[in-house]
Amino acid sequence: MVDLRSDTVSLPTPEMAEAIMAVIPHGLGDDVYGEDPTVLKLQQKCCNLTGKEAALFVTSGCMANQLAIKSHSVPGNEVIVESESHILHYETAAPSIISGVQLMPVNGSNGEPDLSELERKIRPKEYYYPQTSLVCLENTHNRSGGAIISITHIEKLRKLCNDYSIKMHLDGARIFNAIAETGIDLKKYSSYFDSISFCFSKGLGAPVGSVLCGNTAFIATARKWRKILGGGMRQSGILAAAAIYAVDNNITRLKDDNLRAKHFANGLLELSGMIVKEPQTNIVLFKSEKFENSDLIQRCKSHGILISSGGNDNIRAVFHLGINDDDLSFALSVFKKICLNN
Missing domain, CATH: 3.40.640.10 (Type I PLP-dependent aspartate aminotransferase-like (Major domain))
Structure with a gap:
């Protein structure tokens, strides 16, 4: 997960x-x-x-x-x-x-x-x-x-x-x-x-x-x-x-979290119907024109990705030292699969 x-x-x-x-x-x-x-x-x-x-x-x-x-x-x-x-x-x-x-x-x-x-x-x-x-x-x-x-x-x-x-x-x-x-x-x-x-x-x-x-x-x-x-x-x-x-x-490595957040946001923007706020650090706020937030959160969970509400009708994804480049690629592949199948 x-x-x-x-x-x-x-x-x-x-x-x-x-x-x-x-x-x-x-x-x-x-x-x-x-x-x-x-x-x-x-x-x-x-x-x-x-x-x-x-x-x-x-x-x-x-x-x-x-x-x-x-x-x-x-x-x-x-x-x-x-x-x-x-x-x-x-x-x-x-x-x-x-x-x-x-x-x-x-x-x-x-x-x-x-x-x-x-x-x-x-x-x-x-x-x-x-x-x-x-x-x-x-x-x-x-x-x-x-x-x-x-x-x-x-x-x-x-x-x-x-x-x-x-x-x-x-x-x-x-x-x-x-x-x-x-x-x-x-x-x-x-x-x-x-x-x-x-x-x-x-x-x-x-x-x-x-x-x-x-x-x-x-x-x-x-x-x-x-x-x-x-x-x-x-x-x-x-x-x-x-x-x-x-x-x-662990202070200097925070640049990696911020950078992965930017890569994740850019990957979401390539998917149809995704509305993404450009991240400045390690938190990405987004939502979908195709899915209700609760539905998208549940779909991601069923595919091995945990995300949460970010307030103001947004979903958020937060990058941290427990997330590596393989995890980032997997997360984007899950979103691509969900968006293409609907």
């Missing part, structure tokens, strides 16, 4: 498994006490990558985003997000439950919020309005097919937020896929944001984990809330070892 549903389905390589075993038993400690040397090593590595003062290893990208919102806000605040963002669509209304804040969506294009609309939605200081505490940006942008947020747009947004003394958080779950295309250093991206998170368990191929980075006081607050939410882990160096291996070995 060729699994293109998400880059979260990738499995640890034998080399990553060896890296995990290598930290047992001498590379482990109790991370709730701050005594796991492998977790400390990972967090320092992430500080070096982002240029931030401190970092916190957490279980998931969702937890990282929610800790950022909680640590930047107080109950009754409002957080601005782009209208197709992961935080708005896929995090189960957690900001309202955990942080007592409401989200203010702003329309955008390919994940870039319209800056004029965003400025209009920043609340005045009158006591009867919720106060805007934070703007969250997502790069790359999931529901826009892995679209890259331009550095020019980020610069303009930072200036706007500075004018209103508003913090900025980057949901950088797939930021390294953007870096593979733009060549822009992570420190450069990170410099515009008060906090940044990224995932180890997507394109980088680790089984578990994300990291949240920011200044020392911010991470101290986030650490407290991680504990409150049940996210404190003990000998989590086992997981951190996989993340370290992923960062050291």
Whole structure:
């Protein structure tokens, strides 16, 4: 079965498994006490990558985003997000439950919020309005097919937020896929944001984990809330070892995922009735004029290809380290067979 549903389905390589075993038993400690040397090593590595003062290893990208919102806000605040963002669509209304804040969506294009609309939605200081505490940006942008947020747009947004003394958080779950295309250093991206998170368990191929980075006081607050939410882990160096291996070995190969996504999109365009959004990174959004999405997903599954809904009436295929050139060729042959037989 060729699994293109998400880059979260990738499995640890034998080399990553060896890296995990290598930290047992001498590379482990109790991370709730701050005594796991492998977790400390990972967090320092992430500080070096982002240029931030401190970092916190957490279980998931969702937890990282929610800790950022909680640590930047107080109950009754409002957080601005782009209208197709992961935080708005896929995090189960957690900001309202955990942080007592409401989200203010702003329309955008390919994940870039319209800056004029965003400025209009920043609340005045009158006591009867919720106060805007934070703007969250997502790069790359999931529901826009892995679209890259331009550095020019980020610069303009930072200036706007500075004018209103508003913090900025980057949901950088797939930021390294953007870096593979733009060549822009992570420190450069990170410099515009008060906090940044990224995932180890997507394109980088680790089984578990994300990291949240920011200044020392911010991470101290986030650490407290991680504990409150049940996210404190003990000998989590086992997981951190996989993340370290992923960062050291799997960043440069993301270019391969992005390139396979482009080849896949071009192959689909050769088939009658396929509508395909040109991918910028490793996610391809498409649909068929001949089949309902659910029908096409099921037909592909019966032929050994797993794909999933991408939102906004799209199907998505996501390329990752578990997909090689033979898998790509097989996937395209399945789509060709399905389209030609109907």
